Amino acid sequence: MAPSTTTAILCTDLSFEWPDGKPVLEGFHLAVGPGRTGLIGLNGAGKSTLLRLLAGRLTPTSGTVRIGGEVGYLPQDLALETGLRVDEALGIRAQREALHAIESGDAAEQHFTVLGDDWDVEERARAALDKLGLAKLDLDRTTGELSGGEAVLLRLAAVLLRRPDVLLLDEPTNNLDRSARQRLYEAVSSFGGALLLVSHDRELLQYMDQIADLRDGEVTLYGGNFAAYEAAVAAEQETAERLIRNAEADVQRQQRDLVEANVRLARSASYGKRKSAQRNDPKILAGAFKRKAENTAGRVRGLHAERLAEARERLVAAEEAFHEDAEIRIDLPRTEVPSGRTVLSTENLRLSTGAAVKLELRGPERIALVGPNGAGKTTLLRTIAGELRPLEGVVNTISATRYLPQRLDLLDDALSVVDNVKALAPGIGDNLVRARLARFLFRGARAEQPAGTLSGGERFRATLAALLLADPPPQLLLLDEPSNNLDLASMRQLTESLESYRGALVVVSHDAEFLRRLGPTRWLRLDESGLAPVDPL
Structure with a gap:
């Protein structure tokens, strides 16, 4: 049975398991009509797997998937080949070459076959790029010069050019700077077909017509945007x-x-x-x-x-x-920094990117560091942490400084959660470490899990525990895009943890809602001209 005119996506008794036999979905049902639907759920619930099934990238173990029309799919963490031309990335190079050949007088039949009825392909491509803030891109340019955010928007433009009836987006705002996010929000809000997106971006979810909550293998639909869902x-x-x-x-x-x-x-x-x-x-x-x-x-x-x-x-x-997404409950008095104490200062600092930076933190300040992709925000954090040498100048920090990179590669995959924490706090006894880990929701056997077997949300929680429970406790904490790839429950747990942190904090993030929840004392913007204060986002 094909979907009715009011059903764009229909899953019936859908099951899927990985080759090792691990089930993801069993007897799953979903019906989604036209409009914008935000799919949320805990990490590991099967959201990305479901989108790949809907897009035809995976084959169900059993059951059926029916889609009403052409499907456009944008997966997360999509990389572009650096030598690719823009028109190739958009999927229109062959049509452009056929069009140019016809315009130059070559009436060979294969050119008309390739072009079909798409005579305005270049105009549509430029309009799509302009809508996403990429009007400066030349169709003949290679993609190697694009930032990560521009690459995502270019891939979205390629999907929209195919005029899909159903659009599937998987965490589309990951690693997008503020301006790129805003352009994506506008594209999502103006899409006229059926949209199903996976996201933890609360601001993006405010544009939805309904929220689909995937929990324990079943979806519950809630009418309205994310605020209505929360209520x-x-x-x-x-x-x-x-x-x-x-x-x-x-x-x-x-x-x-x-x-x-x-x-x-x-x-x-x-x-x-x-x-x-x-x-x-x-x-x-x-x-x-x-x-x-x-x-x-x-x-x-x-x-x-x-x-x-x-x-x-x-x-x-x-x-x-009752949905009990457990809360982290910790107290970190030893991270407290006296008001007025200098925890970070720079002298004639020039980053490896060439940007000149003057920065000083006193007491338990909370700095929200924003700016476009490629401006050097990660470079600045790594320089403060001592991982990169500046071109010029000096960074002075207190000894208890810890850095959480985007890659979450601080943990030793072969060690248990307990042993990873003990590696950063060798003077703390085993029982005390376990008691403190319980506050981070690692109790009993969970604390004995090897780090390499943890889910994304668990790994982040374990990394955060290792940092905050380190000895000496951190009094300056540097976080680089900590909310990327976290489900909404993990995001809440992150903010709960940082509410208990009493030291100085520098956070890089493009997620304005997340930053606001942390209560920054200052907002700073880093761009090619340097570091400057800005109004809160």
Whole structure:
């Protein structure tokens, strides 16, 4: 059955597992109509896998996928070949060559076959590039000079040029600077077909018509944008908590009633036995009384046991309805920096990119560092951390400085989470390390997992734990795009962790909402002219 005119994407009893037998989706169902749908869920829930199935990049183990029309798909972390021309990246080089040949007088049939009805291909390509802020790109230019953000927007332009009916986007704002994000937001808001995107970008999710929450292999649809979704989930959670409290009280009541019923039945049986002995009832009559009492007791016990089982079932159902995305709860008093203490200063600093930078941090300041891609933000952090040598000048920092790079490569994959933390805090005992890791949601066997087996969100949490629990504790923390590739629950856990951090903080991010939640004391912008204060985004 093909999708109806109101259904653009239809998954029926869809299942998929990896070659090693690990299941991702089982008996999955989804129906999405025209409009913009934001797909959210925990890391590892199967969001990217689902998009690859919809795009035909993966084959389902079983079940069906039906798409109403042409599909355009933009995967995350898509790299461009450096020698590729812009028109090749857009997929129109052959049409352009055919068009130019015809315009020069070559009427060979193959040129008309290649071009088809696409006589305005160059005009459409330039219009698509202009819409995404790439009007300066020459179609004959190679892509090697493009920034990461420009490369993503160019790939999006290539997808939109094919005029898809259904557009699939997987974390499209990763690594985009602020201006590139804004252009992508505008492209998403103006798309007229059916859009399904995976994103943790709260601002992008505000442009959605509905939110699809993928949890435990099932999707729940919520009408409205992300703010409406949060309000709806908060109301659901409040109801679920109330049902849990009521169900727990009911279980306790039924347990108490069952105990009281057993006591009454025992007393009644004892009383009946004494009365029968006093009357000197014949054995056959006493046996009949006993059997009758036992049958009655059995029915009473069965009734109360049944009520208790039903109460427990209601409790389980109420608990399953409650989404407990666990919270990180930590206290980091040893990271505190006295007000006025200098934690970072530069002297005549010139980065390897050529930018001149003058920067000083005092006390527990929080700096939001923004700027276009390629401006040197990562270079600045790595220079402060001592990983790169500047062209000129000096960086002075306190000794307790820690740097979290985008790559999350601080952990030794062969070591457990516990041993990775102990490597940065060798003077802290094993029991104390485990107790502190529990606050980061690594309890029991989870703390013994090798770092190489962790999911993306778990790896980030373990890396953050290793940094914040280091000895000496960091009093200057440098974070480079920490929110990239984190699901919304992990994003919340990150901000919770940083709320407990009492030292100085420098954070590079293109995610304005995330930065605002951290409560920066200063916003600085780095570009080719250097470092300068800016108004909050």
